[in-house]
Amino acid sequence: MNTASASPNESPLATPGHPPSRRVIDAPTRALHWLLAFSFTGAYLSAESERWHLLHVTLGYTGLGLVLARLAWGLVGPKRVRLSGWFSKLRGLPQQLLAWPQGKGNLLASYQGLNTLAVVAILLAALTAALSGVGLEQAWWGNRWEDALEELHELLGNASLGLVLAHLALIAGVSLLRRHNHAGPMLSGRSPGKGPDLVKQNMSPLALLLVAVVMGFWWWQWQDAPSKLSDRPGISARHQSSHDDDD
Numbered sequence: 001m002n003t004a005s006a007s008p009n010e011s012p013l014a015t016p017g018h019p020p021s022r023r024v025i026d027a028p029t030r031a032l033h034w035l036l037a038f039s040f041t042g043a044y045l046s047a048e049s050e051r052w053h054l055l056h057v058t059l060g061y062t063g064l065g066l067v068l069a070r071l072a073w074g075l076v077g078p079k080r081v082r083l084s085g086w087f088s089k090l091r092g093l094p095q096q097l098l099a100w101p102q103g104k105g106n107l108l109a110s111y112q113g114l115n116t117l118a119v120v121a122i123l124l125a126a127l128t129a130a131l132s133g134v135g136l137e138q139a140w141w142g143n144r145w146e147d148a149l150e151e152l153h154e155l156l157g158n159a160s161l162g163l164v165l166a167h168l169a170l171i172a173g174v175s176l177l178r179r180h181n182h183a184g185p186m187l188s189g190r191s192p193g194k195g196p197d198l199v200k201q202n203m204s205p206l207a208l209l210l211v212a213v214v215m216g217f218w219w220w221q222w223q224d225a226p227s228k229l230s231d232r233p234g235i236s237a238r239h240q241s242s243h244d245d246d247d
Helices: 027-045 053-076 083-102 107-138 146-178 184-188 204-223 225-230 233-246
Strands: 021-023 190-192
Touching: 027 053, 027 146, 027 184, 027 204, 053 083, 053 107, 053 204, 083 107, 107 146, 184 190, 204 225
Parallel strands: none
Antiparallel strands: 021 190
């Protein structure tokens, strides 16, 4: 594991060619964030395509695992990314919102509270969307509730997209107002400025392990694709119909 110095002058980036910065987000958190973003985007874009159904299912399972992993990381990860920090920001949000009409609102604190609310909502929506998708795929309730569950799954997917767009709008808006790139730390893990690192260890090996596990799951799904496709009656019937037409 990489251990960061508390002194910005000892940081690798605190050189004459680079302005001082400090680590604010660890590598596993960033890996979970971007893997989930990729999985959700791919699952949403492939949702209406029968041809890409297996991709949709694979990315849905991946998203479910990543959300659960992020919640678990919120219990054991660095203090900066723990669920207790989220609850603290959410508790202070009503007070911040009520302070604005009195001219006492704080832009950064309000943004942190609203963005935390958006992140929590995204995770909950993604979790329920993934679970409803699993229910459809595994036919938990047979055909009785299939239509209702499918509509719920689609509704949750669209709700997740709306929350993601709200999340992005918040980041873009506060970045413009404060003239500071609030998306940058989720890419580099670091934020410009002097002072000690808020996250002492980057934990890159754990982030690489997360990526490797996800890639391994995708590879396994790809290798098992023919058998999964043959198990889908709708696809098998269409393939057989197409074969009969050719004959």
